[in-house]
Amino acid sequence: MKVLVVRPGPHFSVLDVHRGWVKGLNDCGANVVDLNFDDQMEFYAAAEMPHARGVPQFTVEQAAMLASKGVEAACYEFNPDVVVIISGFFLPPALYDLIRSRGTKVVLVHTESPYEDDKQVARAQYADLNVVNDPTNIDRFPKGTIYLPHCFDPEIHYRRTPSAEAASDFVFVGTGYQSRIAFLEQVCWDGIDVALAGQWRQLEKDSGLRKFLAHDILECCDNEQAVELYSSAKVAANLYRKEGTESDGWAVGPREIELAACRTFFLREPRGEGDELFPMLPTFDSPGDFEEKLRWWLAHDNQRKDAAFAAQQAVQGRTFQNIAARMLHHLCA
Secondary structure, eight states, X not given: OEEEEEOOSSOHHHHHHXXXXXXXXXXXXXEXXXXXXXXXXXXXXXXXXXXXXXXXXXXXXXXXXXXXXXXXXXXXXXXXXXXXXXXXXXXXXXXXXXXXXXXOEEEEEEOSTTTTHHHHHHHHTTOSEEEXXXXXXXXXXXXXXXXXXXXXOTTTSSOOOOOTTXXXXXXXXXXXXXXHHHHHHXXXXXXXXXXXXXXXXXXXXXXXXXXXXXXXXXOOOOHHHHHHHHHHEEEEEEOOOOTTOSOOOSSOOHHHHHHHHTTOOEEEOOOHHHHHHOTTSOBOSSHHHHHHHHHHHHTOHXXXXXXXXXXXXXXXXXXXXXXXXXXXXXXXX
């Protein structure tokens, strides 16, 4: 089977999901082409007006439309059986119709459920198969939509030898949404070595969290760096974003699966899937509760290591190869 996998627009963590799907489909025996839609879109977005340095020549929408022509060209040259679109926020609806009119099936992998389901449902009608990463609103999607869980890449997400340079008592890798910032600023961190990594540009200059940044605030953190931080920390945590939805969601987040695969102990907010998958890991419901449990688990090494090992065993089947195989099964059924 020939599969064209279209990268999302410029979005760091979603690109990691894309890479996972490419690997998973390759491991399933598919003939895969990885289309760099993101690079093409950024090329047009960076274009400047002639004789007017610093003035963009194209809007984001225009850049996306021009970059979509690269998808059309790839379909013509490669003639895929299936086009798998990761996220798809920047692709025009007409492109989906064009691809399907030539007999090629379109799979749309929605990466932002339940937070962006209003926008995702609007695009879902253009796909032959829709895949959501949280089933909370799956009834709003077209019939036949499937839920496939977050996964890890065994070639990246595995326990590394702890690094003294990356060592910490507590680590959090992710985007510094305001809800997360507000939560973490309420915790008393006295006596705790903290490392924050990811995208934290929203931090105010006077925020007490700035001193915990593990890298320059203008930089980010790729998967390899994240795994080194995970492997070198005693405790991590997952905080779900509160922005963009009135629903709390049911599925665990991608970081939780990656943390577990790295055998990193973490505190978690309660969720349906997390409660089923990680009963060995403690939950918290407030900054005070979080701090109390963090300090307890930091002081109990054996219990912490046992729980982390059990969590690692719980996610062993959650690889991209397995979900790619499930997607292909549904598509061909």
